[in-house]
Amino acid sequence: xxxxxxxxxxxxxxxxxxxxxxxxxxxxxxxxxxxxxxxxxxxxxxxxxxxxxxxxxxxxxxxxxxxxxxxxxxxxxxxxxxxxxxxxxxxxxxxxxxxxxxxxxxxxxxxxxxxxxxxxxxxxxxxxxxx
Amino acid sequence: xxxxxxxxxxxxxxxxxxxxxxxxxxxxxxxxxxxxxxxxxxxxxxxxxxxxxxxxxxxxxxxxxxxxxxxxxxxxxxxxxxxxxxxxxxxxxxxxxxxxxxxxxxxxxxxxxxxxxxxxxxxxxxxxxxxx
Numbered sequence: 093x094x095x096x097x098x099x100x101x102x103x104x105x106x107x108x109x110x111x112x113x114x115x116x117x118x119x120x121x122x123x124x125x126x127x128x129x130x131x132x133x134x135x136x137x138x139x140x141x142x143x144x145x146x147x148x149x150x151x152x153x154x155x156x157x158x159x160x161x162x163x164x165x166x167x168x169x170x171x172x173x174x175x176x177x178x179x180x181x182x183x184x185x186x187x188x189x190x191x192x193x194x195x196x197x198x199x200x201x202x203x204x205x206x207x208x209x210x211x212x213x214x215x216x217x218x219x220x221x222x223x
Numbered sequence: 224x225x226x227x228x229x230x231x232x233x234x235x236x237x238x239x240x241x242x243x244x245x246x247x248x249x250x251x252x253x254x255x256x257x258x259x260x261x262x263x264x265x266x267x268x269x270x271x272x273x274x275x276x277x278x279x280x281x282x283x284x285x286x287x288x289x290x291x292x293x294x295x296x297x298x299x300x301x302x303x304x305x306x307x308x309x310x311x312x313x314x315x316x317x318x319x320x321x322x323x324x325x326x327x328x329x330x331x332x333x334x335x336x337x338x339x340x341x342x343x344x345x346x347x348x349x350x351x352x353x354x355x
Contacts, residue, residue, distance in 0.1 A: 123304075
């Protein structure tokens with residue numbers, strides 16, 4: 093291995109391991125992002141639904157169903173699918189399954205998440221493009 | 224037996240419940256997204272549509288369980304990040320207290336949004352009850 097490759101590997105070796113470090117970092121970042129969205133989601137829906145009643149709910153939800161927000165929905169679901177697929181992988185490894193095939197399992201799960209996301213795109217993008 | 228022994232180790236339940244809630248969320252959250260955004264994609268989401276959706280006992284149960292599971296999973300996840308960043312002892316205790324408080328606020332706030340649809344009458348914060 094070249095000096096540069098060794099250096100890169102050391103830089104990637106956070107907390108003493110390097111395999112799946114990007115999967116780990118992305119899992120943490122997507123998780124924190126989703127917690128932020130959770131606060132926003134509960135605040136918006138609860139305020140619209142229960143504080144101001146039916147008129148305000150329909151106004152708020154009508155505003156949030158414009159094409160721009162549908163694109164954000166699709167991206168949000170993408171983040172959820174990454175976090176879910178990688179999370180299932182983590183649970184499998186914790187239970188001792190397939191530990192010797194980590195990289196293959198990771199990319200298989202990513203492919204699965206991509207297929208589901210493709211379905212979501214096919215369902216929701218017509219609302220943006222055809223709307 | 225091994226499980227009982229593991230249960231006495233500090234951090235075991237936070238670790239185990241994070242996996243359990245995560246596995247539950249895969250089902251609960253995907254069902255929530257499917258009902259709200261995919262099953263009838265393009266259907267305009269209105270108050271009366273939500274009242275109709277919540278007539279389903281399955282959907283009621285899923286959303287209430289989802290609320291509890293997602294709050295635990297999200298905030299326990301933040302606690303895990305704090306531990307990875309080096310929080311220990313008193314600092315970690317403080318982080319946990321803040322997260323518990325945030326979790327309770329989110330639970331009440333979320334129940335306040337769900338309650339009118341599930342119970343057919345307003346929760347204590349609600350000003351306007353739903354009608355079909």
